Amino acid sequence: MSKPLENVEVALFVTCLVDINRPSVGFAAVKLLEQSGCKVVVPNAQTCCGQPAYNSGDKQSTKDIAKNVIRAFKSFRYVVAPSGSCAGMIKKHYPELFADDPEMLLEAQDLAARTHELVSFLNDIADFEPDDVKLDKKVTYHDSCSSLREMKVKDQPRELLGEVDDLELIEAEDREACCGFGGTFCIKYSEISEEMVDQKIANLLATKADIVTAGDLGCLMNIAGRLSRKGHKMKVLHVAEILAGMGDKPGIAEGRD
Amino acid sequence: MQVTSRKFKENAHEAMQDENLRAALGRVKEGFTAKRAEAAADLPEFEDLRDQARDIKDHVLENLDYYLEYFEKKVIEAGGVVHWCSNAKEAKETILKICRDVDAKTVTKGKSMITEEIGLNKFLESEGIEPIETDLGEYIIQLADEPPSHIIGPAVHKTKEQVTELFHEHHQQYGYTEREEDAEKLVGEARAVLRHKYVVADVGITGANFLVAETGSTAIVTNEGNGDLTQSLPKTHIAVASIEKVIPTLEDVSTVMRVLARSATGQEMSVYTTFSTGPKRSDDIDGPENFHVVLLDGGRSEMIGTELQELLRCIRCGACMNHCPVYHAVGGHSYGWVYPGPIGAALNPQMVGIEEARHLPNASSFCGRCEEVCPVRIPIPKILRHWREKAFEQQISPKPERWGIELWGFFAKRPWAYRLMTKVAVRVLGLMGGKNGKIKSLPMNNGWTAVRDLPAPQGATFMEQWKKQEGR
Numbered sequence: 001m002s003k004p005l006e007n008v009e010v011a012l013f014v015t016c017l018v019d020i021n022r023p024s025v026g027f028a029a030v031k032l033l034e035q036s037g038c039k040v041v042v043p044n045a046q047t048c049c050g051q052p053a054y055n056s057g058d059k060q061s062t063k064d065i066a067k068n069v070i071r072a073f074k075s076f077r078y079v080v081a082p083s084g085s086c087a088g089m090i091k092k093h094y095p096e097l098f099a100d101d102p103e104m105l106l107e108a109q110d111l112a113a114r115t116h117e118l119v120s121f122l123n124d125i126a127d128f129e130p131d132d133v134k135l136d137k138k139v140t141y142h143d144s145c146s147s148l149r150e151m152k153v154k155d156q157p158r159e160l161l162g163e164v165d166d167l168e169l170i171e172a173e174d175r176e177a178c179c180g181f182g183g184t185f186c187i188k189y190s191e192i193s194e195e196m197v198d199q200k201i202a203n204l205l206a207t208k209a210d211i212v213t214a215g216d217l218g219c220l221m222n223i224a225g226r227l228s229r230k231g232h233k234m235k236v237l238h239v240a241e242i243l244a245g246m247g248d249k250p251g252i253a254e255g256r257d
Numbered sequence: 258m259q260v261t262s263r264k265f266k267e268n269a270h271e272a273m274q275d276e277n278l279r280a281a282l283g284r285v286k287e288g289f290t291a292k293r294a295e296a297a298a299d300l301p302e303f304e305d306l307r308d309q310a311r312d313i314k315d316h317v318l319e320n321l322d323y324y325l326e327y328f329e330k331k332v333i334e335a336g337g338v339v340h341w342c343s344n345a346k347e348a349k350e351t352i353l354k355i356c357r358d359v360d361a362k363t364v365t366k367g368k369s370m371i372t373e374e375i376g377l378n379k380f381l382e383s384e385g386i387e388p389i390e391t392d393l394g395e396y397i398i399q400l401a402d403e404p405p406s407h408i409i410g411p412a413v414h415k416t417k418e419q420v421t422e423l424f425h426e427h428h429q430q431y432g433y434t435e436r437e438e439d440a441e442k443l444v445g446e447a448r449a450v451l452r453h454k455y456v457v458a459d460v461g462i463t464g465a466n467f468l469v470a471e472t473g474s475t476a477i478v479t480n481e482g483n484g485d486l487t488q489s490l491p492k493t494h495i496a497v498a499s500i501e502k503v504i505p506t507l508e509d510v511s512t513v514m515r516v517l518a519r520s521a522t523g524q525e526m527s528v529y530t531t532f533s534t535g536p537k538r539s540d541d542i543d544g545p546e547n548f549h550v551v552l553l554d555g556g557r558s559e560m561i562g563t564e565l566q567e568l569l570r571c572i573r574c575g576a577c578m579n580h581c582p583v584y585h586a587v588g589g590h591s592y593g594w595v596y597p598g599p600i601g602a603a604l605n606p607q608m609v610g611i612e613e614a615r616h617l618p619n620a621s622s623f624c625g626r627c628e629e630v631c632p633v634r635i636p637i638p639k640i641l642r643h644w645r646e647k648a649f650e651q652q653i654s655p656k657p658e659r660w661g662i663e664l665w666g667f668f669a670k671r672p673w674a675y676r677l678m679t680k681v682a683v684r685v686l687g688l689m690g691g692k693n694g695k696i697k698s699l700p701m702n703n704g705w706t707a708v709r710d711l712p713a714p715q716g717a718t719f720m721e722q723w724k725k726q727e728g729r
Contacts, residue, residue, distance in 0.1 A: 014719050016669075020679050021712060023719035042723050047675040053666050055623060055642065056658065057649030061666035068670060096639075145624040178582045182622025187704030188658070189266070189620050194708040195273055195586040196622070225709030228695055253712035255694035 003037035005126050010038040011076035013069075013115075015086045016048040017217040022252065025217060028244035029082040029118050036126035038078075045072035049081075049089040055183050059097070063104075066094050070107050078125075079115045082240050083216050084147025087117040092150050117147060119215050119239055123156035134165040135247040140172045140209040141239070142200070142223065144216035148176060157215060157239050164242065173203040181222040197226045204234065211235045211251070213242055224252035258376055258404045260609045262593035265616035269587040278588050281414050285407070289579035292523025293630065300519065310513045311633045314570035317503060318561060324470040324503045325552070331473025335535025337548035345375035348553045352377065352462070352495060355549055356386055359493050361459035367477060367484035368392035369464025370408055370573060371497045371553055373595045374608075377462070388462075389454045391483040393447055400427045406589030406597060409521050409575040414588050417443070451483070461487040461545065465498035466572070467513070468550070471506040474534040475550060478517065478527035485531050494533065494545035499553045501569040513572060516632035521574040556608060564643045568604055570633040577627035577637060583620055592617060599627035603640040611644060615653050618644035676720060683714040690714070 010033050018025045033040045050065035069090065073079045081087040091112045098104040122128035139161060147153040161169050180186060180196025201223060204212050212234055214220050224236035235251035261268060272278055297303045317324055329339040342348040348371075356364060364381060366372065366388055378388045378399070390399040394412035398405055400423045405411030412420075417440055424446055425436045431450050437443050463484050465475040475496040477484045488494045504510055518524040537544030560566055578584040578598025589597030594605045594614070602617035618641040627637045648654045668675040689696045690713020698706045705711055716722075 016679075019719040020683055021714050023715055023717070023722055026719040026723070042720070044720070044724075045672045047672050048665075048669045050669065053662050053669070055645065056662045057642070057645030057647070057654065058659075058662050058666065059646050059649075061662065061670070065666065065669045068672070072672075145622070145626070149625040149629055176626075178622045178624035178626070180582070180622060182624070184658075185620070185622045189269075190704040190707050191266075191273065192269055192583055192586050192620060193622070196582050197709070199582075199585075221712050222709065224712055225695075225705070228710040228712075229708065250694070253695045253710055255692060 003127060005078075006037040008038055008078065009041055009076055010078045010080055011041050011043055011073050013046060013049070013073065013079055013081040013086060013090070014042065015081055015083045015217065017221070018082060021221065022217055022238065024246060024249065025082050025238040025240055028238065028240040028246055029080070031244045032118070032122055032128060032240060033080065033126070035131055036122060036128045038126065041076065043072045049086040051085065051089045052183060054089065054093060054097070063097055066097055066108070067104070070094070070104075070111050073111055073114075077114065078121070079111065080118050080121050081115070082118040082238065083218075084117045084144055084151040084153055085216050085218060087115055088146040088150030090115045117151045117153055117215065119160060120151060120153045120156045122243075123160055128160070130160060130163045130243050130245075132165075133243065133245045133247075135242060136166040137210040137247065138168045138170055138208065139211045139213055139242065140170045140204055140207045141175070142172070142179060142204070142212055142214040142219060143176045144214050144219045145178050147215045153215060160243055161213075161239065167242075170207045170209050172207045174199070175203070179219045179222055181218045183218065186222055193222075194226075197222055201226055201230070201232065205232060209234065211237055211242070211247070213237050213239045215239050220252050228253040258373070258595060260594050260613055262605060262609060262614040262617055265591060265593055265620060268591035268593055269620075272588045272591045273586060277416050277419060278414050281416050282585055282588055285410070285413055285579060286585045289522065289575075293520055293576060293579065296519035296523040296525065300515075303516070303519070306512065306516050307632050307634060310516045310572070311570060313504065313509045313513060314572075314633050317505065318501065318566055318569055321500065321503070321558075321561065324505060325500060328468050328470040328473055328503050331470065332535070332548075332550055333473075335473045335548070337473065337535045337550060339550045339552060341552050341554075343554045345553070345555060348375050348497065348551055348555075349377060349380045351551055352497070353381070353384055353386075355493065355495055355547075356381070356460050359459055359547070361386055361493075363387045363389060363454065363458045364460045364462055365389050365391050365455055365458040365487045365491065366395070367461070367463035367479065367487040368395050368411070369462065369497055370405075370595065371464055371499055371555075372462065373405060374555065375553065377497075389451070389458065391451055391455070391487050392479070393444065393481060393483075396447055396451065397423060400424075404590065404595065407575060407578060408573050408596065408598075408600075414590065455486045455490045458491045460493045460495060461489075461491040462495045462497060463488050465496045465502055465550075466517070467510050468498055468503040469507055469510055469532070470503055472532075472534055474532040476510060476530065476532045478514070478530050480522075480524075480528045482529050485529060488531070488533055489544050492545055493547040493549070494536075495549045495551060496533065497551045497553065499555055500557055517572055517574055520576040520630065520632040560607060565607055565640060567635050568600070568607075568640060570635055571600055571604075572633060574632055576630045576632065580626045580630050582622070582624060582626070599637045599641075600635070603635075603637050603644070606644045606647075611647050611651070612653055615648050618642075618648075619654075676718075679718045680721060683716070683718055686711075686714050687716065
């Protein structure tokens with residue numbers, strides 16, 4: 001049976017954190033999209049979605065950055081990001097940003113309509129199923145705020161993880177509570193962020209899972225960084241890495257191969 | 258009250274060291290959130306009701322002048338008086354004059370955030386009139402001489418042991434010489450002490466959850482019945498309310514009430530819902546002889562027609578703070594003014610100035626849970642962002658922060674420069690990470706590494722690696 005997106009061009013929005021910190025998430029995304037039959041394109045003119053500026057109140061810089069993103073992704077049927085946060089920025093906030101600029105608003109709305117978070121795209125649109133992926137581990141999934149509330153990603157990652165052979169999914173207490181990342185929040189209010197991430201890792205550790213996963217690298221770097229600082233051994237991986245069969249590679253903050 | 262929002266970080270630091278507070282906040286988090294979730298799940302039409310409640314409040318805000326004047330007309334028809342006050346000072350003086358006219362010595366009070374907002378208790382005390390809070394939580398914090406830390410649970414930051422000590426200190430004069438440790442008996446003790454106060458009070462002051470335009474009634478919801486005694490026993494009842502509390506009809510009140518208690522405490526309804534319409538009539542057995550409504554604008558009419566208008570839909574249920582991870586961490590007093598939590602972070606910059614309250618809209622991870630649970634769907638994160646934009650425009654945000662963002666913006670706007678910068682950055686960070694692949698401390702940016710390790714980049718950037726692979 002042919003796949004619904006056979007040979008359809010899909011543009012990958014890599015996201016700045018993946019680009020800089022964990023390219024393997026980007027390659028996992030490419031692999032998953034290609035397994036779904038898509039033809040993956042990575043536009044070279046992309047940088048960041050503009051969220052750091054947007055959340056710091058710098059509206060003009062955000063608009064300039066957003067215009068660059070809109071231009072870079074103009075001609076693609078689908079735009080996919082391995083992050084609910086960056087996808088949410090484009091989908092929900094770009095149209096808000098250009099509310100008073102009718103011409104740009106149309107372009108922002110057009111891009112918003114074509115933009116998807118990776119896991120929900122794979123599950124809801126691409127009819128993706130993990131291909132002979134096996135991981136004999138206990139895994140707990142953290143709902144990142146943007147994935148959950150802006151992109152309505154909740155069941156999709158759980159469904160896909162459920163199809164990985166031997167993987168046991170364990171739900172944590174308060175899994176919908178924020179991990180304390182919040183972009184620049186975790187730097188500007190590090191003490192409050194610390195309190196929040198400690199609460200989060202206490203709930204994660206209580207599951208006795210081997211691996212914690214999520215769809216947003218920001219949250220994962222925050223959780224991994226705190227687990228590492230406190231000397232806990234729980235492994236941290238992006239959900240795309242698990243689905244792409246990279247679950248046995250070193251986790252975030254774990255060093256290199 | 259004295260505004261300490263400027264010291265939010267210091268306030269929060271102290272709060273997080275306070276073991277009693279942490280214990281008390283743990284209960285807010287578990288109790289209120291679970292109960293609200295159950296109550297919402299039990300009512301299939303809950304989401305529709307939220308839409309209806311939002312629409313009712315929006316309709317009122319679009320026609321506020323009409324409904325306020327209609328309300329006044331109905332209050333007068335029922336034999337009451339409406340006092341229009343544009344600010345806290347006018348409201349306090351109006352209330353004082355009413356008290357003086359009946360030669361009041363003591364005043365009982367039902368729970369009212371507006372009287373906290375205008376600082377009524379301290380003002381009355383300075384004028385020689387003794388205010389007595391009758392809501393148990395308000396009574397506790399009055400004894401402790403503290404402001405409320407939550408809009409529906411003013412003493413939610415106190416543990417039972419702290420209440421035992423407070424009562425022991427203040428109730429010995431009434432003959433309670435033993436330290437009482439049982440919660441139910443503590444409530445009984447407060448009840449017995451307060452019972453006498455209701456009877457001798459000259460004036461009863463309450464807030465109002467709703468001002469019903471259709472009937473000229475004020476309505477309060479309580480769980481203790483203290484509001485009823487406050488407003489029906491003294492000869493004079495003053496209801497103090499801000500202008501956005503007006504609502505067209507009793508039918509609308511019932512719609513909004515269906516989301517109010519469920520969002521607040523998870524109850525289907527509060528235990529008492531009391532409507533007051535004018536003073537005692539000739540055939541009434543009890544009730545006040547004089548009925549006054551003090552209507553406060555307090556900066557609210559300036560919010561109409563601006564990005565802040567949606568904040569005026571707030572029905573003060575407290576759901577946003579009950580679900581806020583920042584509130585759970587720092588408690589209500591850290592916010593430094595009357596309204597804590599997400600709604601306070603959105604509202605206080607308007608009330609006390611963005612320069613004073615700059616931290617509040619910034620101290621949010623934008624997790625969005627407040628908006629998710631708000632019964633009238635106030636887009637709180639959007640309003641917090643509005644304040645961040647104002648602070649950035651007015652250059653109130655700290656310089657290093659603005660420079661950092663501008664520098665990042667410079668690169669993010671120029672893909673070629675960005676590629677170059679990231680290429681260098683990953684190599685530097687990679688070297689710093691060494692074999693372990695993590696960075697323990699960063700010279701420029703210790704906000705991250707103060708509490709967490711920074712995972713070092715895996716190697717070359719994705720874009721570099723992708724470029725090499727292209728044409729696979």
